[in-house]
Amino acid sequence: MLKAVILIGGPQKGTRFRPLSFEVPKPLFPVAGVPMLQHHIEACAKVPNMKEILLIGFYQPNEELTRFLTNAQQEFKVSIRYLQEYAALGTGGGIYHFRDQIVSGSPEAFFVLNADVCSAFPLSEMLSFQKEHGEPNSFVILGTTANRKQSLNYGCIVENEKTNEVLHYVEKPSTFVSDIINCGIYLFKPDIFQHIGAFFQKNQQDMLLEEPTNGWHRAEAIRLEQDIFTALAGQGKLYVYKTLSFWSQIKSAGSAIYASRLYLNQYHTTHPERLASNKDGGPKIRGNVYIHPTANIDPTAMLGPNVSIGTGVTIGAGVRVRESIILHGVTLQDHCCVLNSIVGWDSTVGKWARVEGTPSDPNPNDPFAKIDSETLFRDGELTPSITILGCNVTIPSEVIILNSIVLPHKDPNRSFKNQIIL
Numbered sequence: 539m540l541k542a543v544i545l546i547g548g549p550q551k552g553t554r555f556r557p558l559s560f561e562v563p564k565p566l567f568p569v570a571g572v573p574m575l576q577h578h579i580e581a582c583a584k585v586p587n588m589k590e591i592l593l594i595g596f597y598q599p600n601e602e603l604t605r606f607l608t609n610a611q612q613e614f615k616v617s618i619r620y621l622q623e624y625a626a627l628g629t630g631g632g633i634y635h636f637r638d639q640i641v642s643g644s645p646e647a648f649f650v651l652n653a654d655v656c657s658a659f660p661l662s663e664m665l666s667f668q669k670e671h672g673e674p675n676s677f678v679i680l681g682t683t684a685n686r687k688q689s690l691n692y693g694c695i696v697e698n699e700k701t702n703e704v705l706h707y708v709e710k711p712s713t714f715v716s717d718i719i720n721c722g723i724y725l726f727k728p729d730i731f732q733h734i735g736a737f738f739q740k741n742q743q744d745m746l747l748e749e750p751t752n753g754w755h756r757a758e759a760i761r762l763e764q765d766i767f768t769a770l771a772g773q774g775k776l777y778v779y780k781t782l783s784f785w786s787q788i789k790s791a792g793s794a795i796y797a798s799r800l801y802l803n804q805y806h807t808t809h810p811e812r813l814a815s816n817k818d819g820g821p822k823i824r825g826n827v828y829i830h831p832t833a834n835i836d837p838t839a840m841l842g843p844n845v846s847i848g849t850g851v852t853i854g855a856g857v858r859v860r861e862s863i864i865l866h867g868v869t870l871q872d873h874c875c876v877l878n879s880i881v882g883w884d885s886t887v888g889k890w891a892r893v894e895g896t897p898s899d900p901n902p903n904d905p906f907a908k909i910d911s912e913t914l915f916r917d918g919e920l921t922p923s924i925t926i927l928g929c930n931v932t933i934p935s936e937v938i939i940l941n942s943i944v945l946p947h948k949d950p951n952r953s954f955k956n957q958i959i960l
């Protein structure tokens with residue numbers, strides 16, 4: 539039997555996702571029409587023998603998370619539970635703290651997935667790879683190829699090309715190490731806890747010497763990447779399975795639009811029913827578009843490619859939407875235009891208004907390019923990015939909002955370009 543753990547982080551994480559993460563925990567933000575996490579859960583539930591999916595994080599349990607878990611359990615017919623860390627314990631500390639829950643029922647192996655990645659999740663392939671490679675208790679990291687410059691933003695893996703054993707692992711190196719990067723998706727055997735445990739013991743001794751009152755707490759904070767993988771590399775225990783299928787991080791809001799595009803594209807094979815098509819009396823659809831059944835869209839509107847329309851959205855006559863995510867309860871009034879933008883919950887875009895951003899897509903001429911999840915500012919200036927309207931924003935008619943971030947509940951009364959509207 540198998541299990542899966544999804545690391546969902548907590549409220550202090552996802553800062554590059556603001557202001558959208560003010561309203562909803564980042565892992566529940568909709569990507570291609572469903573919460574980011576649902577893609578992980580669907581992929582795990584498809585693996586034969588998957589008995590339980592555990593979400594580990596340091597969010598306070600809230601209504602939205604509980605509702606999502608209840609619905610997902612019913613839909614995917616697998617046990618899904620949320621385990622809350624008492625503090626941020628790092629990518630290794632959380633799974634170590636809850637190791638009894640993970641190994642209860644004696645799973646032969648378990649997956650660990652970072653919540654903030656979008657992927658085809660080749661989990662069954664990782665299982666077959668694990669069976670064929672190395673010793674029975676070896677662990678597998680999913681890897682992909684990045685270009686030299688961007689590889690520095692990820693965990694970098696040097697492999698033995700014949701055996702795929704991980705020989706060196708360096709987390710976010712400052713100079714080039716390898717173009718094989720860690721996708722944040724792992725297959726572990728329960729034996730991993732011996733390695734994390736050994737590190738914990740050592741950490742505890744060191745820290746109790748330094749700080750007798752708080753040492754135990756601090757010793758439990760363990761980073762899977764720097765503390766465990768680096769030590770396991772070259773020991774015949776850690777292998778890399780390189781995937782050619784799609785993969786991207788979801789750090790900034792711009793990367794959510796890119797991830798939506800990847801998942802919408804995947805729907806052709808996994809969920810064709812989620813893709814809108816041109817029908818009599820319906821809007822004009824270009825490329826891949828997701829429309830929630832409760833949305834009300836004028837037949838003269840044109841949507842796509844890469845558009846997701848949430849619950850209860852109203853779209854008026856002659857509206858154009860492209861490369862955007864429209865969240866629930868939004869109203870797009872007649873003839874407005876929304877390009878490369880995220881329109882937050884319950885916002886309104888007035889007639890003939892234009893909301894437009896600059897896409898942050900990876901370089902299309904580089905097959906290994908990844909999305910640059912830029913910080914908001916570079917050299918003291920706002921980096922041109924997608925336009926984000928926070929929740930409950932009202933854009934008046936005939937106004938242009940370009941490359942800007944509008945904070946929740948704001949009503950900008952004129953056009954803005956390259957600004958954060960506070």
Ligand SMILES: Nc1nc2c(ncn2[C@@H]2O[C@H](COP(=O)(O)OP(=O)(O)O[C@H]3O[C@H](CO)[C@@H](O)[C@H](O)[C@@H]3O)[C@@H](O)[C@H]2O)c(=O)[nH]1
Pocket residue numbers: 545546547548551594595596623625626627628629632651652653654655691692693694709710719720721722763787
């Ligand atoms: N439960 C829990 N989850 C956490 C914690 N810290 C981080 N996470 C979750 O773990 C994932 C990784 O988070 P980061 O610590 O922000 O790492 P990163 O910069 O995304 O880098 C990691 O992912 C890359 C691939 O996306 C890897 O290339 C890299 O090596 C590393 O694993 C995210 O889903 C985050 O929510 C924690 O203390 N507790």
